[in-house]
Amino acid sequence: MRNKNLSITALLGLSAIILGAFGAHALKAKIGEDALVTFETGVHYQMFHVILLLIVNMYTGFNNQIKNSISMFLFLGILFFCGSLYVISAAEVDPSHIWFITPIGGLFFIIGWGRLFIAFLKTKKA
Numbered sequence: 001m002r003n004k005n006l007s008i009t010a011l012l013g014l015s016a017i018i019l020g021a022f023g024a025h026a027l028k029a030k031i032g033e034d035a036l037v038t039f040e041t042g043v044h045y046q047m048f049h050v051i052l053l054l055i056v057n058m059y060t061g062f063n064n065q066i067k068n069s070i071s072m073f074l075f076l077g078i079l080f081f082c083g084s085l086y087v088i089s090a091a092e093v094d095p096s097h098i099w100f101i102t103p104i105g106g107l108f109f110i111i112g113w114g115r116l117f118i119a120f121l122k123t124k125k126a
Contacts, residue, residue: 005071009053012078016046019086027090035089042085049074049109056116061123073112074081081105 014020028036056062056070056109084101088091 005053005057005067008075009050009057011054012046012075013050016043016050019043019046023090030120031089031092035092038085042082045085045109046078046082049078049112052116062119064114066119070112070115072112073108074113077080077105077108077112079105080108 020040022034023039023043027039031039051073053074057067057072059067062070080101082105084098084105088095088102115117
């Protein structure tokens with residue numbers, strides 16, 4: 001599963017770069033300043049968590065079960081949190097229609113970071 005997690009992570013990193021360029025060049029002229037800031041927030045959170053995913057999945061002190069658990073929560077966080085910000089800003093969807101999706105993604109991020117914290121507390125390898 002390690003290679004699968006790393007492959008998904010690389011794809012998410014690639015898409016963060018593409019989305020960032022898309023926002024900076026194509027969207028800038030088409031959406032308002034607030035929507036652009038929202039879109040950029042999604043890109044930033046996606047890239048921060050891609051870097052974390054790389055670290056988690058390359059760290060030799062965790063077994064595959066721990067890596068998979070943390071990765072799944074972070075993947076879901078990117079999908080729900082960042083994805084909802086992209087939809088709200090780029091597609092100009094009224095946030096009141098999908099208001100519940102962004103906090104669910106944030107909760108997945110929190111659980112992923114919490115799982116990482118617990119994994120570090122329990123790990124025997126420095």
